[in-house]
Amino acid sequence: MDHLCQHTNRYSRREFLSKTGLGLGGLALSSLIGPLDLQASSMEALNDPLGTHFSPKVKRVIYLFQSGGPSQLELFDYKPELIKRNGEQLPDSVRQGQRLTGMTAGQKSIPMVGSVYDFQQHGASGAWVSELLPHIAGITDDICMIKSMFTEAINHDPAITFFQTGSQQPGRPSIGSWVSYGLGSENENLPAFCVLLSQGKQGAQPVYSRLWGNGFLPSLHQGVQFRSGKDPVLYLNDPPGISGTGRRNFLDHLQRLYELESSQSGDAEIDAKIAQYEMAYRMQTSVPETMDISNEPAYITDMYGPEVLQPGTYAANCLLARKLSENDVKFIQLYHKGWDQHGNLPNDIKKMAQSMDRPTAALIRDLKQRGMLEDTLVIWGGEFGRTSYSQGRLSADNYGRDHHPNCFTMWMAGAGVKKGISYGETDELGYNVVRDPVHVHDFQATLLHLLGVDHEKLTFKHQGRRYRLTDVHGKLVKGILS
Incomplete structure (x- = not known):
């Protein structure tokens, strides 16, 4: 010594x-x-976890993030009027001068386009689900659908960063890091925050390790990425x-x-x-x-499904998410890349849906049969939605859709949320929210609430200011709480 x-x-x-x-x-x-470079942080952050502010409904979270912005109009938000008016120009009264991305702002024509895929109602809830998702259609009575999500970000990087950290600018702690900081881990042999990545198709928008970074929180709370292959965690x-x-x-x-x-x-x-x-x-x-x-x-x-035996696939990662949750990992983040369909959408979204549909439904059923859905929250959704008009040339069987932050669909299943409901509504053309809007910060506040945490009280002092996941915004979405 x-x-x-x-x-x-x-x-x-x-x-x-x-x-x-x-x-x-x-x-x-x-x-x-x-x-190993040391950074200034509060000593109190490494003491016992801060703990809950009230009785939690949720013990663990599995967040199935569909990176790229899946089209709600092909999957969950059925719009017969949009199909009826296929090819017509989007009315100015609907767009209301809202900004477009640089990819469609210069288009002389912005023709509306309805989905080429059929929708049917399913379950006792009568939820409308696309023919692309036959397995998820079978679990609609376990799902709480939110059709009125919206965000400010219009491009991928800031939009994903906003969802994961509460800010469009890099450098803030991710949701999982906040959960780890506030609630700690119930398994001393595994991290409280684990990350899984799967590739849906080549050329997908990248995701960056800072999305599961600890930001200014102590580095103990960063997410640990699990990989396919013989070395699941590097080094x-x-x-x-x-x-x-x-x-x-x-x-x-x-x-x-x-x-x-x-x-x-x-x-x-x-x-x-x-x-x-x-x-x-x-x-x-x-x-x-x-x-x-x-x-x-x-x-x-x-x-x-058969892909579960191929390490690194979405199916394999869904099964690993269940195994991690069985081992009391508090926050499991799964990124599924490949949903950015600016062109050839009917073909590409079909492939993505086929890779995602069966494993997602299997995860819900698997958790349910083990009695784990009672205290586990599963979240499905991307960073924004897609436009109700076509990007580029519209043909009978081919079209694309641009980024659309004004409205999109997410869903949750499991602990603390109502089953078999559809919350919020978009207009008949699927362009704007007309009832019960849910902002990104509202989603984050509600997620923390389900874990027993008051989003206004979970703070960390950094550079003279107390920060929180929801910044200075966010309200509970009480209409989805059970």
Whole structure:
């Protein structure tokens, strides 16, 4: 211990790594938990979780984010009048001077276009669902549909960032990080916030790791990405030539150094680094066990569909989301890329729907049969919707749709929300919200409420200001609460 004290303030990071003999192997582990540069943060953030403000309805969240902006008009928002007026120009009285993206602002003609796919009513709720989604049509009585979502952002990056962090500008903590900061984890061997990515089609809009970043919250609360392949979490395994015993000794000595530094500096981020190293060590056992689906019975894998056996697919990630939720992971974020259909929409959305429909319905049914839907909230939705007019040339069987922030559809299923209802309404042409609008901040406030958190009280002081997920906005969507 005296030897460590002598060197606490004189070892550089490079010297320490080289003298331990781990070199780049130790540095590789650090990439799992973010850079070692320390940042100012409140010491109180690493104490016990802040806890709930009232009794929660939800223990865990599975957020199925459909990246790219799926067209509500082809999936959930049935508009017979739009189909009837196919090819007519969008009336100025409907558009009301609202801005368009640069991709359609210069179009001389903006012809309205109805969906080429049929809709039917399903379940006791009579919900309208497209023929593209036969499996989701079978669970409509478990779904709370919100057809009146709207946002300010009109392009992908700011729109996704807004949904995930409450700001269109990068740098704020993500929803999962706020949940981890406020509520902590119920499983000491897995992170409170896990992320899964699946590719729907080539050329999809990218998603960035900052979308599940911790922002100005302590780095302990950033999301951990789980990947397909033999290394689900990068740099988790011991470096070549380093035994498990060696890794344990390294972490013990590193912790002692960090504790000495923490006692002198009072910097909470040092404690966060210690906690992350220890989590990474425990995850060496817990992650392989969680990612292994070989013990799943055939009737379960059949329910999710054949792609469930292909690591990295949306189906495989839906099953992994269920397994993570079984292990009490608090917030599971699944990004499904490929919904940005500016052209050739009828063909491309059919492919995306086929990859998403069966596994999504299977996840709901799987949770329900295990009794987990009673305290799990599943969310489905993208960053915005699509226009009711065609982008580019309109033909009998081919068209595209531009970004549309004015109205779109999301849905939830599970704990705390009403079953089999449709909340909100758009006009007969699917262009504007006409009843019960729900803003992005309203959605975020309601999500935190279901977890037992008052969105106005979950704050973090940074650079002299107290920040929150909903900024200075947001109200509960009481009409969907059970």
